[in-house]
Amino acid sequence: MERESMEFDVVIVGAGPAGLSAACRLMQQAQEAGSELSVCVVEKGSEVGAHILSGAVIETTAIDELFPNWKELGAPLNTPVTDDQIFVLKSQEKAQKVPNLFVPKTMHNHGNYIVSLGNLSRWLAEQAESLGVEVFPGFAASEVLFNDDGSVKGVATGDMGIAADGSQKDSYMPGMELHAKYTLFAEGCRGHLGKQLISRFELDKDAGPQHYGIGIKELWDINPEQHKEGLVMHTAGWPLSESDSKGGGFLYHAENNQVVLGLITDLCYSNPHVSPFDEMQRFKQNPVVKQYLEGGKRVSYGARAIAKGGPQALPKMNFPGGLLIGCEAGTLNFAKIKGTHTAMKSGMVAAEVVFKVIQNGSQGGDNLEGFKTEFEACWAYKELHQQRNFGPAMHKFGNIIGGAFAFVDLNIFNGKLPFTLQDSTPDHATLKPASECKVINYPKPDGVISFDKLSSVFLSNTNHEEDQPCHLKLADDSIPLGDNLAKFDEPAQRYCPAGVYEIIEDEAGKRFQINSQNCVHCKTCDIKDPAQNITWVTPEGAGGPNYPNM
Known part of the structure; x- marks a missing residue:
């Protein structure tokens, strides 16, 4: 069966804040x-918002511009921040509150809102459809589809009904080609197609390596007497400090007696024994976190990588026939631990540049050089x-000294120091041999505050069609056992927050097993594998997690 095609002026890949704002x-x-x-x-x-995961505290700068009447339109920004707290966790039992006077000003959240980014994306999709956008x-x-001159022509959706052996099942349906004058890629952090475009057009040749963290998040229903609606809390230090890793925790009191909490582990860590999932479970045991969870119930779980390299790592965002926008490019402001407003703005600037060239009679394929000027302005x-x-x-000096530097840089010099720090080592190249690193013995989950991976994945509502090709591709099948296991004790067993990768040993010997059904699409394996041997590709449409209120 040949693929059918549909023609549009603009095709946008990804219904997150950047893509929907552009639409x-x-x-x-x-x-x-x-005009038409x-x-x-x-x-x-499976639906808009199903794969969206973020803290999230949102700054309204972009939504104020896009929909000045967002309150009247019913945008789900219902919980204004009422209090900011930052703690340095010294150990499982000890914590020190940081006085607001010494907090970098980017961490102040007055005027911001605690939101479900999935629900905000659902609302943006409703606005887009009411304006005439088709959302699929x-x-x-x-x-990615290309014209004869090498410019981007559009995209093709994946075939449905392909068996694991590559044969066509009775349910087979070929994908659809979506042709456009311009295609905007808003897949989020480490986008599968964006990664290909960056390589094909050498968009990162003048940029430093992108850097990433993995954010692991839980949603809890808690006792009303322990709930403080509007409280925003961030932490640094323990448990990551024990393995000399970087990152930090968060706990936000949302509406309806719920809290959202999580831990971001920077993927520049060097000890291959580190398990970000288990670090998250330990994080919850400190009293400043645990006090809110006791007697509560965990109702959802998820994980997602974040791009946090800053402007030093931004690739060129324009190429013939399209643009990279939002976290696809890496527009997150890590000093604020916020990326929604900047992602939305990048999409809005993209929309203005693309609309202008279409209005000027362009038939597509242009390099959209005007985007760089407009975005940087x-x-x-x-x-x-x-x-x-x-x-x-933070990478060079750690959270404490790095935080002190940030205070001086941002609060005193307003970010105008006459130099730019660089971090030229990509995250996949930072691991030390396992034999040189301390083994970390994580405590067993108690089933009350801490949990195991499989019960957590269950709460993410993750599902994939069982009989389909594995969407986690190994360039060389021999590397996991031949290289990674021997040198790094195969870190995929630990950096994956969903139990996808296992080393199985039985009478036939050892084998590397991929449980792709568990995959929550976080992209950590694509980023952190030391041999860059794993490539995440799209599974059959509608597969993956189905996050409610995340």
């Missing part, structure tokens, strides 16, 4: 100009530039 802004301009415009958003999740959830963009890029030293300082 909305495109249609707003078309309505203002009284066809815009399509394709989303691999459940269809994974699996392939906007507040989002200026904000990223201001905080450019925050991430590298």
Whole structure:
């Protein structure tokens, strides 16, 4: 069966904040100009928001611009921040509160809101559809299409009904080609297609390596008397300090007697025995966190990588026929631990640049050189530039000394120090041999505050069609046992937060097993594998987690 095709002015890959903001802004301009415009958003999740995971505390700068009447439109920003607290955790039992006077000003959250980013994305999709955008959830963009001149022509969605052996099942349906004058890629951190485009067009040749963290998050229903709606708490130090790892924790009191909490582990860690999932379970045992969870019930779980390299790591975002936007490129402001507003703004700038060239009669394929100028002139890029030293300082000096540097850089010099710190070592190259590192004996889960991976994955509502090709591709099948196990005790067993990778030993010997059914699409394996041997590709559309209120 041949693939059918559909024609649009603009195709957007990914129904997250960046992609949906771009779609909305495109249609707003078309309505203002009284012109026709066809815009399509394709989303691999079973519904919009199914794969969206973030803390999240949102700054309203971008949504104020996009929909000034967002309150009247019913945007799900219902919990204003009422209190900020930052703690340095010294051990499992001890914590020290940091006085607000010594907190980098980027960490202050007055005027911000605690939100479910999945629900915000669902709301943005409703606004987009009301403006005339076509939104197609459940269809994974699996392939970039190119014109004869090498410019991007659009994308193809993945075939449905392919068996694990590659044969066509009775349910087989070929993918659909979506052709466009311009294609915007908003897949989020470490996007599968974006990774290919960065390589093909050498978009990162003038940038430093991107850096990442893995964020692991839980949603809890807690006792009303322990709930403090609007409280935002961040932590540094323990448990990551015990393995000389970087990162920090968060706990936000949302509406309806719920808290969201999690731990971000920077993927520049060097000890291959580190398990970000188990670090998260330990984090909850400190009294400043545990006091809110006791007597409560964990109701959801998820994990997602974040791009946190700052402007030093931003690739060129434009190429013939399209743009990378949002976390696909890496627009997160790590000094604020926020990326929604900057991702949205990058999508809005993209929409304005693309609409202008279409209005000027372009038939597509342009290199969109005007985007760089427009993006670097906007507040989002200026904000990223201001905080450019925050991430590298944390990597070089650790959270405590790095935090002190950030205070001086941001509070005293307003980000205008006459130098830019660099971190030139990619995260996959930081591991030391396992024999040189301390083995970490994580405590067994208690089933009350801490839990195991499989029960956690169950709460993520993750599901994939069982009989389909594995979407976690090994370039060389021999590397996991031949190299990674011998040198690093195969760290995939531990850096994956969903129990996807296992070393199985039986009478036939050892084998490397991939439980792809468990995959929550966090992309950590694609980032941290020391041999860069694992490539995450899109599974069949609608597969993966189904996050509620995350």
